[in-house]
Amino acid sequence: MPKLWNETIDAHRREVRDAILDATAALAFEQGLRGVTMSQVAERAGIGRATLYKYFSDVETILRTWHARRIDAHLGELVRARDGEGSPGRRLDAVLTAYAHIAQQTGGHDRELVTFLHPDEHIVNAQNQLRALIRDLIEEGAAAGELRADVPPQELAAYCLHALSAASESTSEAAVDRLIALTASALRA
Amino acid sequence: MPKLWNETIDAHRREVRDAILDATAALAFEQGLRGVTMSQVAERAGIGRATLYKYFSDVETILRTWHARRIDAHLGELVRARDGEGSPGRRLDAVLTAYAHIAQQTGGHDRELVTFLHPDEHIVNAQNQLRALIRDLIEEGAAAGELRADVPPQELAAYCLHALSAASESTSEAAVDRLIALTASALRA
Structure with a gap:
């Protein structure tokens, strides 16, 4: 097969995979982690059940994969903040700012998800990094x-x-900014 | 019945109740929250299963009651710290110190327990207080x-x-002390 054809298949598989991950995450946030079924995921992702099972064997594995994808994205964001301009203190401020905004967006849901999934190697590894x-x-x-x-x-x-x-x-961006400044001030005391 | 007799019965009931709570907590810490059975609780507490069911209908209710008892004890400790001698800042330091030590002792287990039990009114109320x-x-x-x-x-x-x-x-008392000083320093910056 020509290379182009393989690339098209790969791209298609990635798209289906991402659609499955997004559909499952949306369902989990709508109706709670425990209630999501494979049939609902297939329907929401717009694919057949047989196709879904070619990608994932159960909902927990999908959620775990979704969570791993999100953790990697967040780590990437923090690494970029670390590799920015300025002194170590300035770059630390940038990392803490990025982290606080991630915590604001994901906080409540994430705790529930991590408890539901139980710590796996990927999560522990990301936390250690x-x-x-x-x-x-x-x-x-x-x-x-x-x-x-x-x-x-x-x-x-x-x-x-x-x-x-x-x-x-935090209920506002201003409150998050105050929290970051507060937390960082103790590092300089 | 004479009053003394009633008091003896009350004291006995409290003792059995406390023994059940302690036995359940010990089993939960040993083998995880999900594995504890009513039969194990009865055996560990040294009572019959029929007696156990006169006090509690299931393990979750026992854990909930145990947790409520511990929360009340901790709140009492923090209230005493607040009502101590000195300026508001000094008394705040005393409260934060007491809280940090409670967090050190209960941290990991407590998160697991609270997630297992789901937030009830007593827990939310204590957190608000x-x-x-x-x-x-x-x-x-x-x-x-x-x-x-x-x-x-x-x-x-x-x-x-x-x-x-x-x-x-924290892996040492000295580390807890440093954390308290660090946290409190931001309040005075």
Whole structure:
């Protein structure tokens, strides 16, 4: 088969796969995680049940894959913030800002989803990468004299992630901004 | 019946009830929340199954009651910290310290338990009381010029509770102390 044909098939498979992931996530948010059936997913994605089963064997696997895709997107966003311009302290602020907005958007749902799915390797791995990313930036910032050096960077990273998870309760963008400034101020005290 | 007799019965009932709660909590921590059966609870508490069913109809109700009892104990501890000596800022520090230690001891298990039980009125009510207690102290402290007044007390209270939940990951008392000092420093920036 010519290469072009293979690429067309691959693109089609990715599209179907994404449609399945999006349909399942939409159903889960509408009616709760436990109630979604494979038949509903097929209908919402606009494909037959037989086709759906060629891609995924059950709803939990779809949700797990959807969650992994979203985690990767978020990690990518945080890595870009880390690799931006400026001193370690400035780049840390950019990472914390991005993280707070992710926490605001995903907070409540995400906790429910993670509990439902139980921690898998992908989630744990992503959490560890996130932790390491923030810890390393804090370490750099402390070495540069921008951030406090009297608390281990690992503990400061845990503090940041927990404090910013309060963004899931924030009712306005201004409140999220205040939370970020508040959290970051302790790193410089 | 003479009053003394009634009191003896009441005391006995409370003792059996407490034994059931403690046995169930111990089993849940040993083997996970989902696996505990009424037969195991009866055996561990040293009572018959028929007696157990006179007190509770199922394991979830026992866990809910156990959790409510513990929440009340923790709230009592925080209220005592609030009602101690000193300025609002000092008393806030005492409350935050008590809360961080509770979070350190109960953190991981508690999240699992609360998710398993689903939020009930008692839990939501206790969380609201805790939130209000901290918010009011912060408001007092801000009025006294001890704490920052540029962020709404409600938001500062949410920040404190989230930041201190990082204590569930702390591996030493010294780390918990650093977390408390870190969190509190942002309230005075």
